[in-house]
Amino acid sequence: MKEFLTDVETLRKRARENMDKGSVTDAYGADLERVLYVLNQALATELVCVLRYKRHYYTAKGIDAxxxxxxxxxxxxxxxxxxxQIAARISQLGGEPDFNPETLLERSHSEYNSSTKLKKMIQxxxxxxxxxxxSYTEIIAWLGDGDPTTRRMLEExxxxxxxxAEDMLDLLGGLT
Ligand SMILES: [Fe+2]
Ligand SMILES: [Fe+2]
Known part of the structure; x- marks a missing residue:
């Protein structure tokens, strides 16, 4: 059997150091600052997606679609x-989830859209x-084994x- 990497005494000693870091220990293998930055971009992306889909929901309802x-x-x-999920993970890692609407679009990977045409909305x-x-595929590959919890969340x-994407493609196919 493979031997455990660090002896128990050292593990216990390290766990008592930097207790204010909560879940982040010496074993954390990713660039924490960069992870928090990237997660805040992902948070902005999701929030813009919420707003765009809500806008499309109420607009499509109006045109009876x-x-x-x-x-x-x-x-x-x-x-x-x-x-x-992403905001909770940012907090767990000791960061601050950024919900500032002023900079939301700059930080988001995805774009907002206020089309009134159904086909354009779906596209x-x-x-x-x-x-x-x-972007999630890239982030997951970049994280590697450095932060398995964040990686697993992003994989889900x-x-x-x-x-x-499949749903939108199906909707688009149903239009023509
Ligand atoms: Fe999403
Ligand atoms: Fe989505």
């Missing part, structure tokens, strides 16, 4: 869930999902974004 509106509302709820949502998929979110 109920099936699309239902998808938009469901996605808005799921993006909000992602934002909550823009598909693009935003593809942006999120590409990524899987949902892939479903979202």
């Amino acid at each position: 109920q099936p699309a509106a239902d998808e938009f509302l469901q996605h808005a709820g799921e993006e909000e869930g992602h934002a909550n 823009e949502d598909l693009v935003a999902e593809r942006v999120a998929i590409a 979110i990524l899987a949902v974004e892939e479903e979202h």
Whole structure:
């Protein structure tokens, strides 16, 4: 059997040092400042996605496109869930989740869209999902084994974004 890396005495001693860091120990293998920065970008991305999907939900409802509106509302709820997960992880890592609306769009990878045409809404949502998929894939690869908890959370979110992209593609196909 592979021997344990650090002896128990040292592990216990280290755990008592820097107790104010909470869950972040010497074993944390990622660049914490950079992780917090990237997570705040992801938080902004999710929040912009919530706003865009909400806007599309209420606009599509107005033009009587109920099936699309239902998808938009469901996605808005799921993006909000992602934002909550990411904000909680930022706090757990000792950072500050940034909800400042003034800088939201600058920090977001995805874009807002206020189209009134259903097809354009769906296209823009598909693009935003593809942006999120590409950026989460990069972040996951960059994290490697340095922060398995953050990586696992992002992997779960990524899987949902892939479903979202599929949903938007299906909606788009149903239009033509
Ligand atoms: Fe999301
Ligand atoms: Fe999404």
